[in-house]
Amino acid sequence: MSQRTYWQDNLRLVGFCLVIWFVVSFGFGILGLDLLNQVEIGGFRLGFWFAQQGSIYVFVALIFFYAWRMAALDRQHGVSED
Amino acid sequence: MPTMELQTLTYLVVGASFALYIGIAIASRASSTGEFYVAGGHVHPIANGLATAADWMSAASFISMAGLIAFLGYDGSVYLMGWTGGYVLLALLLAPYLRKFGKFTVPEFIGDRYDSQAARIVAVICLIIISFTYVAGQMRGVGIVFSRFLNVDISVGLLIGMAIVFVYAVLGGMKGITYTQVAQYCVLIFAYTVPAVFISLQVTGSPIPQVAFGSTVTASDGVHLLAKLDQVVTDLGFTAYTVGSKSTIDIFFITMALMIGTAGLPHVIVRFFTVPKVRDARMSAGWALLFIALLYTTAPAVGALARLNLTETIQTGPVGTIQGNLLYEDRPEWFRTWEETGLLGFEDLNRDGRIQYYDDTNPEFVARAERYGWKGNELRVDRDIIVLANPEIAGLPNWVIALVAAGGIAAALSTAAGLLLVISAAVSHDLLKGIFATEITERRELMAGRISAGVAILCAGYLGYDPPGFVAQVVALAFGLAAASLFPVTLLGIFSLRVNKEGAIAGMLTGLLFTVGYIVWFKGIFIEPMAADVAENWLFGISPEGIGTLGAVLNFAVALSVSRLTPPPPEEVRALVERIRVPN
Numbered sequence: 001m002s003q004r005t006y007w008q009d010n011l012r013l014v015g016f017c018l019v020i021w022f023v024v025s026f027g028f029g030i031l032g033l034d035l036l037n038q039v040e041i042g043g044f045r046l047g048f049w050f051a052q053q054g055s056i057y058v059f060v061a062l063i064f065f066y067a068w069r070m071a072a073l074d075r076q077h078g079v080s081e082d
Numbered sequence: 083m084p085t086m087e088l089q090t091l092t093y094l095v096v097g098a099s100f101a102l103y104i105g106i107a108i109a110s111r112a113s114s115t116g117e118f119y120v121a122g123g124h125v126h127p128i129a130n131g132l133a134t135a136a137d138w139m140s141a142a143s144f145i146s147m148a149g150l151i152a153f154l155g156y157d158g159s160v161y162l163m164g165w166t167g168g169y170v171l172l173a174l175l176l177a178p179y180l181r182k183f184g185k186f187t188v189p190e191f192i193g194d195r196y197d198s199q200a201a202r203i204v205a206v207i208c209l210i211i212i213s214f215t216y217v218a219g220q221m222r223g224v225g226i227v228f229s230r231f232l233n234v235d236i237s238v239g240l241l242i243g244m245a246i247v248f249v250y251a252v253l254g255g256m257k258g259i260t261y262t263q264v265a266q267y268c269v270l271i272f273a274y275t276v277p278a279v280f281i282s283l284q285v286t287g288s289p290i291p292q293v294a295f296g297s298t299v300t301a302s303d304g305v306h307l308l309a310k311l312d313q314v315v316t317d318l319g320f321t322a323y324t325v326g327s328k329s330t331i332d333i334f335f336i337t338m339a340l341m342i343g344t345a346g347l348p349h350v351i352v353r354f355f356t357v358p359k360v361r362d363a364r365m366s367a368g369w370a371l372l373f374i375a376l377l378y379t380t381a382p383a384v385g386a387l388a389r390l391n392l393t394e395t396i397q398t399g400p401v402g403t404i405q406g407n408l409l410y411e412d413r414p415e416w417f418r419t420w421e422e423t424g425l426l427g428f429e430d431l432n433r434d435g436r437i438q439y440y441d442d443t444n445p446e447f448v449a450r451a452e453r454y455g456w457k458g459n460e461l462r463v464d465r466d467i468i469v470l471a472n473p474e475i476a477g478l479p480n481w482v483i484a485l486v487a488a489g490g491i492a493a494a495l496s497t498a499a500g501l502l503l504v505i506s507a508a509v510s511h512d513l514l515k516g517i518f519a520t521e522i523t524e525r526r527e528l529m530a531g532r533i534s535a536g537v538a539i540l541c542a543g544y545l546g547y548d549p550p551g552f553v554a555q556v557v558a559l560a561f562g563l564a565a566a567s568l569f570p571v572t573l574l575g576i577f578s579l580r581v582n583k584e585g586a587i588a589g590m591l592t593g594l595l596f597t598v599g600y601i602v603w604f605k606g607i608f609i610e611p612m613a614a615d616v617a618e619n620w621l622f623g624i625s626p627e628g629i630g631t632l633g634a635v636l637n638f639a640v641a642l643s644v645s646r647l648t649p650p651p652p653e654e655v656r657a658l659v660e661r662i663r664v665p666n
Contacts, residue, residue, distance in 0.1 A: 003660070003663070003664055006664065007663055010663075014174050014175070017170070017174055018170075018174065021167065021170045021171075025163045025167050025337065026334060026337070026338075029159060029163055030159075030330060030333050030334050030337065031330065031334070033156075033330075037324070037325075042296045043295075043296035043297060043298065043306035043307065043308060043309070044295075044296045044308065045308070045324050048156060048159075048308070048324040049296070051156065051159035051162070051163060052151075052156075052158075052159050052162050052295075052379075052382040053292060053295070053379055053382070055162075055163050055166075055167065056162065056163070056166045056375050056378055056379055057375070057379070059166050059167055059169065059170050059371060059375075060368065060371050060372050060375050062170055063169065063170060063173040063174075063364070063367050063368035063371055064365075064368040066173060066174055066364065067173070067361070067364035067365045067367075067368055070178075070361075070364055071361055071364075074361065074665055074666075079664045079665055079666045080361075080665065080666060081359045081360060081361060081665050081666050
C-alpha cells in the first residue's frame, strides 16, 4: 500500500481520537456541565467528575489506544521500524 | 511537636535525596553533543515517561495546585484538564514526527522545515522567553521550600539548589537530567500520595483519594464528601464547590490555552527526542500522562478534603451561633506553626476572640453576617498551605513532613533542570552551531553547551532571588506564548505541505505580538496596565490567561493565508515533510 493511504488512515485515526478528546473535556466538563451535573453517580455530579477526574482517565486511555492502533497501522502498511 | 527532631529528619531526608541525584549525575556523564542534548536517543519509553512527568510537574503542580483547586472548586478544573489534555495533542500531533525528524531542538525543526534562519531565530526568542519565565518560578520554589522546612535563608536555599542543578545539568546534560528526573518523580509522587492516602482514610474511610473524593464522610452519616462540601461552603457565603463562578467562555479559552501551551512547551517536546523509535515516542507520551495523572487525579481529592477539614476546624458548629466558631485560644497546633510562617493569618475584627471565616465579598451574606455581629472575614489562608500543612493537619508522623519537603524540592529542581537544558541547547546548538559559528567542532559545541547551561543557572538563580515584580503575572504569558507562537507553526510544519517560511514567520509574529500585547495591556509588564483586568474590559470575555487560544487561532489563520499568497516551499522541504510522516 502506498504512503498516501497510510497518511489518510493516520489522519482518520487522529481525527477520531481528537473528537473524543474534545467531547470528554470541553463537551462534558465545560459546555455540557450544567446538563450533566443533573445526573449524580456515586457521590459525584457527572459534569464535575468529568472536569476533575474522568477527562484525565480518558486522555491516558486515548494515547495508549492511539499508540496501539498506529503500531498496527505501521505494520499493515509496511512502514514499521523493525 | 519537638521542632529540633523534625528539622534533623528533614535535613536527613532532603540530604539523602540530593546524594542520590548527584550519584546518578556522576554515573551518567555526557560525552557527546548527542548525549548532552537528547541523551543519545537511548532512553527507554517508560523511563522517558517518568522523566517527562517530573520535568512537567513543577513546584506549582506539587505545592500550589491542590490548594488552588481547594479554593476555586470547579473553576480549578481548567488546570486539571488543561495541563493533562495537552499530552493528547503532543502524542497525536507532534511527538512522533519530531522524533522522526531526529535532530536536537524545536527551533532546529522550525528552521529546517521552513528553510529559514529567520524563522529559527524567532523560534529561539520565543523559547528563551517562555523558559526563563518558567525557571524563575522554579528557583523561587526551591528557595521557599528550603526556608520553610529547613529554616535557612531563601538565598542560601537558592544557592544550594543552584549548586545541585549545576552539577547534574552541566555535567550530565540531558543524559544526567533524564535519570535524575526518574528518581525525582519517585520521590515526589511518594511524598504526594502518602499524606493524601492518610487524609482520605481519616475523612472517608477509603484509602484511595480518587475514591474518597466520591465517598461519604465518616463523621456525617450517608452524606457524600462533595455534597457536604457544597453545603458547608455555601452556608458561609462562598460559591458552591462543584459550581464555578467563571464564565463558560473563559473556562473554555483558558483550558484550551493551557492545553496547546503544554503541547508547545519546548522542554516537554524535547523529551520525546530522547527515545529510540517513533513508536516509543507515542507510547512514551502515554506513560508520561499516566504518571502525571497519578498526581493530577489525586490533587482535586486532596483539595476537597482539605477544604472541608479547614472549614470544619474553624466553623465547629451551626453558622450564626456563638459557639459555632472556634475560639482563637483553642486553635490546633498546626495552626500556630503555620501562623509563624505567615501563610495563615488571623485578625480579630469583631474582638470576640473567635475566628470567623466567610466570604465577605458576597453582599447577600455580608448582610446576614452583620446580624451575627461579624465584622469581616478574619482568616487569611495562603493556598500553598493545603499541601504543605496537610501532614500536620492529618496528624501524620514527622518523617512524612520531611518527605513533603524533599518532594517539593524534587518537583522544582527537575523542572528547572529541564528548562535550563533547552535554554542552553538553544544557545549552543541553534544560535552558535546553527547560525553564528557554524564551523565549531563538536567538542567546542559541547563546551559551549555546558557554559551556557552554567550561565543560565546563574541568571535563573538571580531571577529567583530577586524576582522582578512581574514574575507572578507571566505564567499566563509562558503558556499563552507557547500556545500562540510555537505550537501552530510546528503543527502546520508537519500536517501541511503548503505552508512556507513567509506564512510561518508572519504567523508566529502575529500570535506572539497579539498575545504579549493583550497580556501587557491588562497585566502591565514593564509598563502600567492600560486597562483594569476585569471581565467587562476583556475581548469577548476572555481573560489574559486564556488569550493564547485566540493568539493560536490568529497564528493559524495568518500562516495559512500568507502561504497561499506566496510561492510554495521548495522541493527539499516537501521531501522532509514526506519523510517525517512515516516511521521507517
